[in-house]
Each structure stands twice: as structure tokens, then as C-alpha cells.
Amino acid sequence: MELNLPFLSILIWAPILGGIWVLYAGDRQEQTVKVLSLSVSVIVFLVSVLAWFSFNTGTHAMQFVELTSWIETFNINYHLGVDGISLPLILLTTFTTVLVIISAWEVIETRVSQYMAAFLILEGLMNGVFAALDAMLFYFFWEAMLIPMFLIIGVWGGPRRVYATIKFFLYTFLGSIFMLVALLYLYSQAGSFNILDLHNQPLSLLAQQLIFIAFLLAFAVKIPMWPVHTWLPDAHVEAPTGGSVILAAIMLKMGGYGFLRFSLPIAPDASQALDSFMIVLSLIAIVYIGFVALVQNDMKKLIAYSSISHMGFVTLGFFIGFSTWAATGNTDAAVMGLEGGMMQMISHGFISGALFLCVGVLYDRLHSREISDYGGVANTMPQFAAFMMLFAMANSGLPGTSGFVGEFLVILSAFQASFWIAFLAALTLILGAAYTLWMYKRVIFGDVANQNVAELTDINGREKFILIVLAAVVLLFGIWPAPLFEVMHPTFEHLFEHITQSKLPG
Amino acid sequence: MISAELPLLLPEIALLTLACLVLVLDTVFDRPGTYVTYWLTQATLIIAMILVLYVAQDNAVIAFSGHFISDPMSTVLKFAVCLISLVVFFYSHDYLREHDIFKGEYFVLGLFGVLGMLVMISAGSLLTVYMGLELLSLSLYAMVAMHRDSPTASEAAMKYFVLGALASGMLLYGISMLYGVTGSIELREIAAHAAGQGETDLLMVFGLVFVVVGIAFKLGAVPFHMWVPDVYEGAPTAVTLFISTAPKIAAFAMAMRLLVDGLQPLLPDWQGMLIILAVLSMAAGNIIAIAQTNIKRMLAYSTIAHIGFLLLGLIAGTESGYAGSMFYVIVYALMSMGSFGMIILLGRRGLEADRLDDFKGLAERNPWFAFIMLLLMFSMAGVPPLIGFWAKWFVIKEVVAMGYVWLAALAVLFSVIGAYYYLRIVKLMYFDEPDSMSAIKASRSMRLVLSLNGLSLLLLGFLPGALMAVCVNAISVL
Numbered sequence: 001m002e003l004n005l006p007f008l009s010i011l012i013w014a015p016i017l018g019g020i021w022v023l024y025a026g027d028r029q030e031q032t033v034k035v036l037s038l039s040v041s042v043i044v045f046l047v048s049v050l051a052w053f054s055f056n057t058g059t060h061a062m063q064f065v066e067l068t069s070w071i072e073t074f075n076i077n078y079h080l081g082v083d084g085i086s087l088p089l090i091l092l093t094t095f096t097t098v099l100v101i102i103s104a105w106e107v108i109e110t111r112v113s114q115y116m117a118a119f120l121i122l123e124g125l126m127n128g129v130f131a132a133l134d135a136m137l138f139y140f141f142w143e144a145m146l147i148p149m150f151l152i153i154g155v156w157g158g159p160r161r162v163y164a165t166i167k168f169f170l171y172t173f174l175g176s177i178f179m180l181v182a183l184l185y186l187y188s189q190a191g192s193f194n195i196l197d198l199h200n201q202p203l204s205l206l207a208q209q210l211i212f213i214a215f216l217l218a219f220a221v222k223i224p225m226w227p228v229h230t231w232l233p234d235a236h237v238e239a240p241t242g243g244s245v246i247l248a249a250i251m252l253k254m255g256g257y258g259f260l261r262f263s264l265p266i267a268p269d270a271s272q273a274l275d276s277f278m279i280v281l282s283l284i285a286i287v288y289i290g291f292v293a294l295v296q297n298d299m300k301k302l303i304a305y306s307s308i309s310h311m312g313f314v315t316l317g318f319f320i321g322f323s324t325w326a327a328t329g330n331t332d333a334a335v336m337g338l339e340g341g342m343m344q345m346i347s348h349g350f351i352s353g354a355l356f357l358c359v360g361v362l363y364d365r366l367h368s369r370e371i372s373d374y375g376g377v378a379n380t381m382p383q384f385a386a387f388m389m390l391f392a393m394a395n396s397g398l399p400g401t402s403g404f405v406g407e408f409l410v411i412l413s414a415f416q417a418s419f420w421i422a423f424l425a426a427l428t429l430i431l432g433a434a435y436t437l438w439m440y441k442r443v444i445f446g447d448v449a450n451q452n453v454a455e456l457t458d459i460n461g462r463e464k465f466i467l468i469v470l471a472a473v474v475l476l477f478g479i480w481p482a483p484l485f486e487v488m489h490p491t492f493e494h495l496f497e498h499i500t501q502s503k504l505p506g
Numbered sequence: 507m508i509s510a511e512l513p514l515l516l517p518e519i520a521l522l523t524l525a526c527l528v529l530v531l532d533t534v535f536d537r538p539g540t541y542v543t544y545w546l547t548q549a550t551l552i553i554a555m556i557l558v559l560y561v562a563q564d565n566a567v568i569a570f571s572g573h574f575i576s577d578p579m580s581t582v583l584k585f586a587v588c589l590i591s592l593v594v595f596f597y598s599h600d601y602l603r604e605h606d607i608f609k610g611e612y613f614v615l616g617l618f619g620v621l622g623m624l625v626m627i628s629a630g631s632l633l634t635v636y637m638g639l640e641l642l643s644l645s646l647y648a649m650v651a652m653h654r655d656s657p658t659a660s661e662a663a664m665k666y667f668v669l670g671a672l673a674s675g676m677l678l679y680g681i682s683m684l685y686g687v688t689g690s691i692e693l694r695e696i697a698a699h700a701a702g703q704g705e706t707d708l709l710m711v712f713g714l715v716f717v718v719v720g721i722a723f724k725l726g727a728v729p730f731h732m733w734v735p736d737v738y739e740g741a742p743t744a745v746t747l748f749i750s751t752a753p754k755i756a757a758f759a760m761a762m763r764l765l766v767d768g769l770q771p772l773l774p775d776w777q778g779m780l781i782i783l784a785v786l787s788m789a790a791g792n793i794i795a796i797a798q799t800n801i802k803r804m805l806a807y808s809t810i811a812h813i814g815f816l817l818l819g820l821i822a823g824t825e826s827g828y829a830g831s832m833f834y835v836i837v838y839a840l841m842s843m844g845s846f847g848m849i850i851l852l853g854r855r856g857l858e859a860d861r862l863d864d865f866k867g868l869a870e871r872n873p874w875f876a877f878i879m880l881l882l883m884f885s886m887a888g889v890p891p892l893i894g895f896w897a898k899w900f901v902i903k904e905v906v907a908m909g910y911v912w913l914a915a916l917a918v919l920f921s922v923i924g925a926y927y928y929l930r931i932v933k934l935m936y937f938d939e940p941d942s943m944s945a946i947k948a949s950r951s952m953r954l955v956l957s958l959n960g961l962s963l964l965l966l967g968f969l970p971g972a973l974m975a976v977c978v979n980a981i982s983v984l
Contacts, residue, residue, distance in 0.1 A: 071971035073978050074903075114873075136899075140890040147884060150929070154937045155869075162937050166929055173889075173925055177918040180899070184906040184914065 007051040007064045008080040008131040011090060012124045015044050015097070019120035027113050034105060037116035041098045044123065048094040055087055057486050060494035062133060062196070070137070076193050079134040084491030085260050085342065086130040088484060089253055092349045093130070095473075096249045097123040099466050100242040103357055106462075107241065107364050108156065115156060118148040119242060126250055130257060135183045135193040139176075142254070146172060149243065149251070156240040164231075164238035171231040175221030179262075182214035186266070199265040199498065202505040208270035215263045223255025225315060226285040229308045236304035237369070241360030244300065248307050248356055249349035256314045256345045260338075260495065264318065268499040271319065278319040283424050285312030290431035294438070299359045299369045302439055303352060306395060309428060310348050316425060317341025317410040321496060323417035333416045335496045339488055340409025346484065347394075347402035347477060354391040354470040358384070361463055362443075366452050371442050375449025380456040385444045387459075387467040392440040394474050396433035402477035511569035514576045517557040517584065518624050524550040525617040532610035543610035544599055547617055548592060554620070555588040565983055568630055572692035575630040575767070578980040579832070583627045583759050587752045590839050591620050593955060594751055597843070598744035600952050601850045607653055607742065615652075616748060619645035623756035629763050632681045632691040639677070639724070642756060643670050646749055650741040662740025669723070669733040677720025683713030684768075693768035700771040711775050717764055718779050724757045725813045728786035738806035743858060746802055747846035750809055751839040758835040761820060766828060773823050780821045781913065787814030788917060792924040802860045804927060805845055808886060811924055812838050815901055818917060822904035829981040830900040833974055837897040837966075844882045844959040851875065851948050851956055865931055867940025875946065875953075876935045878960030885963045887928040888921050893966040900974065 018040030025033050055063060062081030070078040082090065100119055108115045125148070128141035146169055153165035187193055190201040203211070221228045232252075236244050264271050271278075286309050293305035318341045321334035361384060362377070363369055378385040394401035397408075407429065415422040448454045459467065477484060512519075528546045535542040558581060566577035595616060602608040622641030629635040647670065651663035685691055687710045688699040700710060719730065726734040738746045765776055791811030798804035816838065819831030852859035852868075852875075859865075869876040885894035898921060906914045966973060 071974060073971060073975045076971075140895075143889055143895070144891045147880075147889060150932070151936060154933065162933055165937075166926070166933065169929060170922060170926060174919075174922045177922055178915065181902065181906060181911065181914045181918055184899075184903045185911060187903065188907040 005047075005050075006066055007047060007054070008082065008127070009066060010047050011044060011051070011094065011127040012080075012131065014047070014124070015040060015120040015127070016124035018044075019117040019124070022113050022120060023117040025113060027111065030112050033113045033116060034101075037101050037120060038098070040120055041094070041101050041123065045094040045098050048091050051082075052087065052091055052487075055082075055487060057084075058490065060084070060490040065133075070134070074193075075191070076136045077134050078137060079194060080131045080137075081133045082131055084488040085257065085495075087487060088342075088346055089130045089250070089257060090127050092253070092346055093123060093126045093250050096245060096349065096353055099353065099357070099469065100245050102462060102466055103245070103360065104240075104242050107360070111155065115152070115242075118152050119246070122148040122152075122246065126254075129254055133195050135186070135195055135198065137193075138195070139180060139183060142176060143173070145251075149247070152243040152246075153235060153239045157238040157243070159238075160234070161238040164234040167231050168235040171228070172221055174217075175228070176218040178214040179218035182211045185211065195261065200503075201266070202503050203267065205269055205273065205504060208267040208503070209273065212263055212267040212270035212274060215258065215267070219255040219258035219263065220281075221255070222258065223252055223311050223315065224308060225255075225281050225311070226289060226308065229285070229289070232308060233301050233304040236307075236356075237298060237300045241356060241363070244356040244360075245353045248303070248352040252307060252311055253345045253349060256311070256318070256341065259315070259318050260342070264499045265495065267503075269502055269504055271499060272322045275319045275322045278315060279323075279421060282312045282316035282319065283421065285309060286316065286425055286428045287431070290428050290435065293435040294431070296435075297371055299362070299371055299439060299443070300356070301369075302371075302435060303355045303359065306432065306435065307348065307352050309432065310344065310352070313344050313407055313410050313425065313428070314341040314348075316414065316421075317344065317406070320410070320414050320417050320421065321499075324413050325496075325500065327418075328416050330416070331493075331496060331500075333413055335489075335492050336409050337413030338492050338496060339485065340406050340413060342406075342488055342492070343402075343409060343477075343481065343484065344406030347406050347474070350470055350473050350477075351391055351394045351401075351403055354467065354474065355388075355395060357463075357466060357470070358388045358391060361459060365456055371439060373450070374443040374453060376444075376446045376453055377456065378444045379448050380453060381458045383464065384459045384467075387471060388440065388444065390471050390474065392436045394478070395436045397429050400475070400478045402474050402481070404478060405481050511574075514561055514563075514567065514569050514574065516561050517554045518621060518628075520557055521550065521554050521617065521621045521624065524553065525614060525621060528610075528617060529614045532614060536610055538608070541599070543613050544595070547595055547613040550617060551588050551592045551595070551620070554624075555585055555592075558584045558588065568694070570630075572694060573631045573634050574628050575763075576628060578983055579762070580628045580759075582976055582980045583755055583832070584624050586836050586839065587620060587623050587627070587755050590752045590755070590843060591616065591748070593843060593959065594748050596955060597747060597847045597850050597952065600949055601742070601744040601853070604853070604855055605742070606855075609652065612649060612652060612744070615645040615649050619649070619748070620752065623752060623759075626756045626763075627759040629760070630693055630767075632684065632693070632696075632768075635760055635763060636674075636678065636681060638756070639760065640674065642753060643674065646670075646745075646753065649745045649748065650737060652745065653742045656740075656742075658740040659742060662737045665740075666733055666737045673720050673723030673730070676716050676723065680713045680716025680718075680720060683709060683716065687713065693763060696768045697770060700769055711772065714769055714772055714775055715779070717769070718776055718783075721757065721761045721764065722783050724760065725754070725816075726810055727783040727813050727817065728790045728810060731787070731790070731810045734810055735803050735806040738809070739800055739803045739860075743802065743846060743849050743853065743860065747843065747850070750805070750842045750846060754809075754813075754842075755835050755839055758816065758831060762828060762832075765820065777821055777823055780817050784814045784817035784821060785913070785916060787811060787817070788920040789814075792920045792927075795924070795927045798927075799862055800860055801849060801862050801865070801931075802846075804862070805842070808924070808927070809838075809842065811920065812886075814920075815898060815917065818901040818905050818913065821910070821913070822901075822908045824904065824908065825981050826978060827901070827904035827908070829974075829977040830904045832981060833900050833977040834897045836973070836977070837893050840959070841882055841885050841894060841963065844878070844956065844963070845886070847956045847959060848875065848879050848882065851946060851952065854947050862931065862934060863941065865934045866938045868935040871940050871943055872946050874957070878957055879935060880932055881960045881963050883928040883931050885967070887925040889925070891964065891967040893963045893970060895967065896970040896974070
């Protein structure tokens with residue numbers, strides 16, 4: 001079936017306009033506002049599902065392309081399109097936003113309409129980031145996203161929210177602003193902001209390396225990589241549950257997306273030259289941050305560090321390809337690493353989102369995130385304990401859950417490059433299991449720790465719905481990830497082919 | 507031939523005539539509660555705007571033996587100056603009435619200031635530049651001192667006058683030197699002479715230094731910025747509002763006339779000087795602003811930082827670079843107008859809302875104007891989707907295109923530092939509890955115009971193309 005809807009424009013502007021509508025409705029009719037926000041987000045999700053099924057999986061070319069002149073003087077266009085990299089991320093965004101809005105239902109009590117509106121507008125901007133094919137349009141959405149997130153953490157966050165949110169803003173602003181300089185430099189060379197034109201622009205190795213580093217500053221902060229990860233634990237801990245979920249599930253993925261869309265294809269020679277540097281950083285994130293996660297007392301902080309560690313897998317998967325290819329001459333193995341990284345991004349979106357929601361469920365009841373305040377929760381909340389068990393297992397990469405697929409592919413690809421890299425990476429499977437399950441044990445098992453825990457009530461229908469949906473998705477992609485690979489595969493094959501061709505002039 | 511050239515001067519002639527008329531009528535209608543002067547002033551500005559468009563030229567026309575230039579750039583800048591002054595006087599009207607210093611002189615002096623700006627914008631010779639500048643400056647000195655009983659205002663006026671006179675002296679000294687070398691006060695002839703002699707003429711470069719100092723003084727670039735914070739803080743907010751908006755556009759025009767029209771062949775010389783001024787301004791402005799507790803003072807340092815960015819476009823030394831600066835200065839005037847408008851809006855009888863703490867909890871007191879202020883602050887910080895982003899983008903793009911990548915990197919670094927103090931205002935408004943829940947008292951029209959001012963930043967942020975095209979076209983026929 002051929003549908004000629006401007007899917008991407010709808011996915012960007014419907015939530016933004018919906019958000020403005022919600023703001024306009026104000027806090028007088030709270031219930032209406034909630035229903036309105038939910039309907040907007042559900043409709044947007046359905047549109048994205050429709051786009052998924054209209055997507056042609058046989059090609060690596062951009063689809064649903066929309067091209068209108070935006071700023072004629074400088075040849076900047078409103079240019080949208082998706083391929084196998086961006087479409088899954090858009091779907092992840094629309095899916096997560098629905099859950100976030102449901103999760104806020106009874107929990108957010110102050111300025112409800114502003115909260116809902118912030119998330120809806122954020123959704124539109126995030127879709128814009130993934131759909132933009134013009135570098136300035138991309139940057140426009142990329143930076144605009146900071147404003148709603150800044151407010152979400154700052155207004156509805158925990159006690160140290162002001163510190164956390166300003167740190168978040170300045171850190172990411174600092175990172176991305178160098179990307180702007182790099183993009184402007186590319187424009188001065190190529191005379192165009194079209195990302196696909198930039199992919200084909202020949203550049204000297206020095207220029208590529210400088211551009212790569214400028215991009216790295218932006219994306220490494222976002223994803224985040226060691227040693228520029230320190231904003232993340234603060235932001236995660238202080239953000240309201242919904243904010244943490246969006247941060248973990250989608251914002252971090254933007255860093256990964258940036259590597260795939262900008263760093264690798266625009267500066268392939270520099271990527272190849274600097275790949276060992278990236279691999280070392282990734283391994284430090286995987287192993288060292290894994291140990292850091294082990295000693296956390298705060299559940300949210302623990303999951304935040306676990307996110308950084310898991311994102312290490314993503315960057316490892318993206319940059320291991322060059323050595324795998326060099327060692328084996330086998331393109332498939334290298335592409336497998338890239339796809340593993342991508343799979344890890346999607347799966348981490350579901351799992352970390354689910355874990356933050358689980359912590360949110362506990363926090364709403366006890367107003368504490370300290371592991372030591374809990375113990376024996378299984379006695380009073382058996383259903384919740386079962387769900388959290390699944391997500392904890394998925395987080396440690398249990399086969400059969402989506403967490404396993406990505407990590408396994410990355411390790412497999414790394415194995416063909418170097419035994420020791422693969423060995424170190426595989427180490428996290430143990431570490432990940434250690435910190436996640438140890439936390440799980442301390443919170444859920446044992447005797448009822450105190451009076452508060454004894455008075456806990458099990459999850460209600462709304463919470464159960466969210467967790468069931470997430471559990472279903474985690475299991476689905478764990479057992480049958482094929483649909484995802486079907487969408488991704490042509491794009492990644494093309495991407496790897498592109499990045500192995502030198503762009504050096506002459 | 508004078509009669510054929512006379513129509514080019516229509517806006518200036520009308521402005522002068524009407525300003526004199528307003529001055530006379532003000533003495534007749536000088537009773538509390540009557541706002542005849544105010545309405546006549548606004549009418550005058552509207553007439554001037556219409557006439558500016560009426561005499562608009564497609565190409566550069568030089569008239570009156572080279573003393574006067576009418577070109578697309580002058581049309582755009584004159585129109586912007588009149589429009590911005592119109593809104594500024596509109597905001598001031600409420601302020602002056604609320605603070606019991608409503609005097610016709612404010613508007614009359616304002617009109618003469620506007621006239622001075624128009625003359626500067628169209629200046630074709632050193633003499634007209636200086637004449638326009640003095641007319642503007644003298645009006646501004648008097649406006650700052652208008653609140654006679656306030657010691658801070660008097661101090662600010664004194665400082666402004668002494669330093670301003672010094673700057674004018676420097677400029678005049680530079681001008682005399684240029685005249686001595688070239689034997690002409692006409693910018694075109696100076697340019698021709700400079701192109702012949704080139705950079706080797708030491709005396710010419712010596713004169714250039716003083717001209718640049720004069721321009722830097724008027725713009726408020728570091729290290730000639732000392733007057734800016736004191737004047738901004740000390741002057742009544744309505745006057746600060748005026749000083750920080752339209753005269754910056756005129757100062758930009760002066761820089762364009764002197765450096766580009768007159769001394770373009772010396773580009774390598776003044777480029778280096780401007781780089782120093784720009785880097786120092788961005789650094790000092792953004793860093794010192796962090797330490798301020800008075801919002802007028804903070805905005806003064808933010809102005810200094812913005813001037814640093816504005817200079818980047820001139821440094822690029824290309825047509826699109828100049829267009830970038832022009833775009834920047836217009837956008838800056840819009841943002842500055844809105845920010846000081848907010849201070850006026852929050853103030854009430856006997857209270858200037860000029861402490862940062864006055865913004866505490868504004869999101870609870872009045873969500874709508876907190877949102878407008880949020881737009882203004884993020885625009886100043888240069889975050890999309892607001893127009894402030896495109897202004898920074900434009901000038902940075904131009905310096906990158908000319909190969910000054912290091913300068914661009916430095917500029918963006920300082921803009922991150924700058925983001926901190928803008929964020930702090932947002933933090934005060936949105937994350938802190940209000941000290942009092944006192945409602946905002948302001949007329950409906952003031953609320954409407956200020957809202958439009960804020961929303962225009964958002965709208966232009968989404969659709970910056972038209973304004974960019976206007977600037978690029980205006981410069982391309984220079």
C-alpha cells in the first residue's frame with residue numbers, strides 16, 4: 001500500500017502543536033489536559049507505526065523525503081527523510097513518549113499542563129533530530145531540545161535539580177556548539193548543508209580529524225562517553241521519572257545517531273585513524289563505569305552508570321568495524337558490529353526506560369531512591385517484583401531478552417578483531433549482572449526491611465499496563481529481532497561500504 | 507542640482523521640522539495628564555518611516571557633493587531605527603508616567619536623537635558622520651540626566667558625558683589626520699586615496715587607530731566599555747532602553763561608513779584591531795556579567811558581549827560578513843528592547859524591578875510573561891529556535907568562511923559561558939519560589955506589544971530567511 005502522507009512533518013509538528021494546545025488549555029481542567037496529551041501522543045505513535053509499515057526495506061535510500069526551501073539566501077532547506085537508522089529511533093521516540101505520559105498520570109501534581117506540553121514538544125523536536133537531512137535543520141532541533149529538557153529537570157526534579165539541570169544544559173551546549181563550527185566549516189567547503197552532500201565532500205586528513213573531534217565533543221557528551229559523562233548521573237538522579245526515561249531512552253541515542261549520521265560518513269578516514277582511541281574510550285566506559293555502578297547506593301544513579309556502560313557497547317560496535325574488516329577482510333562481520341551497536345541502542349531504550357519506570361514506581365510510594373531504604377519488596381509487591389526481575393535480567397544481557405542481542409553481536413564482531421577487546425567487553429556481561437542483580441537482591445529479596453516497605457501496595461492497573469507493554473517489547477526483540485534487522489540491514493551495508501572508501505582528495 | 511537632490515533628505519527634513527514643532531507644542535501643552543507630546547512624537551516617527559520607504563533607492567545615490575549617501579543599507583537601517591524608537595517610546599510612556607518623571611523633553615530629545623542617527627546612517631563624509639554623532643550623543647547625555655533628583659542618574663550622566671566627549675575628541679583627532687593625509691573629508695575620496703597609497707601610509711593608519719577608538723567607544727567594545735555598565739544602571743530604565751537599542755544600529759552604520767566606505771583599502775589594518783576588540787569584548791562581557799546582581803548591569807555586560815559578536819561580521823571583511831553584522835545589530839536591538847521592556851513591565855510606582863531577585867518565581871506570578879522573558883533570554887544566549895541563534899550563526903559562519911576557525915571556536919566558547927547568566931534568569935523565574943505574589947500592573951497595550959516583541963523572536967527564529975535576505979540585499983549594492 002502506497003501512502004503519500006508527509007509522515008515526517010506530521011511526526012514533528014503534530015506533537016509540537018498538540019503541546020501548544022495543551023499549554024493553552026492550562027491547568028483548570030486537569031483531566032482534559034491529560035486525556036488530550038495522551039491522545040496526541042497515541043495518534044503520533046500510530047502515525048509512526050503506519051510509517052514503519054509503509055517503509056520500503058529493500059533500499060538504503062532516504063524515504064518519505066520532504067524538501068522545501070527554508071532560508072534561500074544560504075541554501076538551507078527544510079529537508080526531511082528517514083532510512084534504516086533513523087526510522088527505528090523515531091518509533092522508539094513516539095513509543096516512549098506515550099509511556100511517559102501515562103506514567104505521569106497521577107504522579108505529577110504541579111503544573112500538569114506544562115509538564116505534558118514539555119514532553120509533547122520535546123517529542124516533536126526529537127523526531128526532528130532523527131528526520132532532518134539538512135545539517136542546520138538538524139542542529140536547530142538538536143539545540144532546541146535542550147530548552148524543554150532544561151525545564152523538565154529544573155521544575156519537576158529532585159532537591160538538587162537546579163545544579164543538575166544547569167550542568168546538563170551547559171555541558172551539552174558546550175559539546176554541541178563545536179559541532180556547529182564544524183558544520184559551518186563544512187559549508188564553507190561544500191557550499192551546502194545537505195547531509196548527503198556533506199557525506200561525499202572530499203576532505204584532507206587534518207580537516208577530517210578536526211571535524212571528527214568537534215563532532216566527538218558533541219556526541220560523546222550526549223551519549224555519554226567516559227570522561228565527559230559526569231552530567232548524566234546528576235541529571236538522571238534529579239530528573240522526574242519521565243525525564244529520566246526520555247533522557248535514557250532517546251537523548252542518549254542521539255549521540256549514537258550522530259556518530260552514524262555525521263562522524264563516520266563525513267570523516268571516514270579520521271574515524272579509521274582514530275578508531276583505536278574510540279575503542280579504548282569505549283572499553284573504559286564499559287569496564288570502569290561498570291565498577292562504578294557496582295558501588296552506588298542510589299538506584300537511579302546505578303541505572304545511570306549502567307547506561308553509560310551499555311553505551312560503551314554502542315560506540316565499541318560502531319568503531320570496531322574497521323579492525324574487524326582489517327583483520328578478516330569480511331564486510332559482514334564489520335557490519336554486524338555496527339548493527340549490534342544499533343540494536344543495543346534500541347534495546348537499551350526499552351530496558352533502561354523500564355528500569356527508570358520501576359524506580360519511579362518505588363519512589364512514588366516511598367519517596368526514596370536509596371537502596372538501603374528498601375528490602376523485601378517482593379513480599380508486599382510480588383507482581384512488581386516479577387516485572388523488575390525481567391528488566392534486571394534484560395539489563396544484564398540474558399539471552400531471550402533484547403539486551404542480549406546487541407551485546408552478543410558486538411562481542412562477536414570484536415572477537416574477529418581482537419581477542420582481548422572482546423574479552424574485556426564480555427567482562428561487562430558479568431559486571432552488568434553483578435550490579436543489576438545485586439541491586440535487585442537488596443531491594444526486592446530478603447525480609448521486609450522496615451515499616452514503610454511493609455505498607456507498600458502493589459502496582460496499579462496503569463503501572464501494570466506500562467510494564468507489560470515494555471516487557472512484551474523486550475521479549476519480542478529478544479526472541480525475534482528480525483523485523484528490526486530487516487529495516488536496518490540495507491542502510492548499514494551501504495554505510496559501511498561508504499566509510500571504507502577514502503575521502504581524501506586527489 | 508540641489509533641488510533635485512533635496513527629496514532624498516525628506517525623512518530628515520520632516521523629522522527636524524516636526525521635532526521643532528513638537529518642542530514648541532510641548533511648552534503649550536505641558537500639563538500633567540496630557541500626552542500630546544507623546545502622540546505627536548509617535549506620529550512623527552511614523553511619518554519618518556513612511557518617508558524613508560518613499561525615498562528608498564535601489565542603488566547607492568550620492569548627493570550634496572558627497573556629504574550624503576542614500577542606499578539600500580541606509581533605507582533598512584533608518585527604517586529599523588524609526589520602528590525600534592517607536593516601540594521604545596511606547597514602553598517608555600508607561601514607565602515615565604508610573605515613575606512621575608513624565609516630561610515632554612524625553613520625547614523631544616528622543617526625536618533629535620533619532621534625527622542624529624538618521625544623519626549618521628546616511629553620512630557620506632567625515633563631517634556628516636561627526637555631526638550626526640554629536641546630535642545623537644548630546645541628546646542622550648541630556649536624557650540620562652533627565653531624572654535630576656536621582657544621584658545615580660546624575661553620576662551616570664556625568665560619566666557618560668565626560669567619556670563620550672573624550673571619545674568624540676579621539677574620533678575628531680582621527681578625522682583631522684585623515685583629512686590631513688587625503689585633503690578631503692569625503693569618504694569616497696578618502697577611499698580612493700587609501701587605495702592608491704595603500705597600507706604603507708603610516709599617518710593614515712595612525713588616523714585609523716583613532717577612528718577605530720571612537721567607534722569602539724560608541725559601540726561600547728572592551729577596553730572602551732567603562733561607561734556602559736554605569737550608564738545602563740544609573741539611567742532611568744526608559745533611557746537605558748533607548749540607549750541600548752537604536753543608537754547601536756547607528757553606531758554600526760557609523761562603523762560601516764567609516765571603515766568600509768571610507769577605509770576599506772586599509773582592511774588588513776583595522777581587521778587586526780577589531781579582532782582584539784571583539785575577543786576582549788566577548789570575554790570580558792560574558793565573564794563579568796556572571797557576577798552581577800543588578801539585571802540592568804548584567805544586560806550592560808551582555809551588550810558588551812553582543813558587540814563583540816557583532817564585530818565578528820565586520821572582521822570577516824566580506825559583503826556577507828557585513829550583512830551578518832547588520833542582521834546581528836537589528837536582532838540585538840529587538841532582544842534588548844524586549845528585555846528592558848520586561849524590566850519596565852515588572853516595575854511599579856517607586857520600585858525599579860532591576861534586581862535579579864525581582865524575577866524570582868515569575869512563572870508562578872505570571873506564567874505568560876515568564877515565558878516571554880524565557881524567549882528573550884534563550885534568544886540572547888543564542889539557542890534555537892530563537893532568532894538570537896541565527897544572529898550568532900550568521901557572523902560565525904562568515905568568520906569561518908574567511909578561515910578564522912580559531913576565532914569562531916573562541917566565540918562559541920564565550921557564548922557557552924554567556925549562556926550561564928541567561929539561564930540563571932530562567933532559573934530564578936521557573937525554579938525558585940516568588941518572594942511576593944504581587945500582580946503585574948501594566949496597561950493592556952503594553953502587555954500586548956511586549957508579548958508581540960517576545961513572540962517575534964520565536965517567529966523570526968523559525969523563519970529567519972526574509973530578514974537575512976533583506977540584510978544581504980541591502981549590503982550587496984554598497
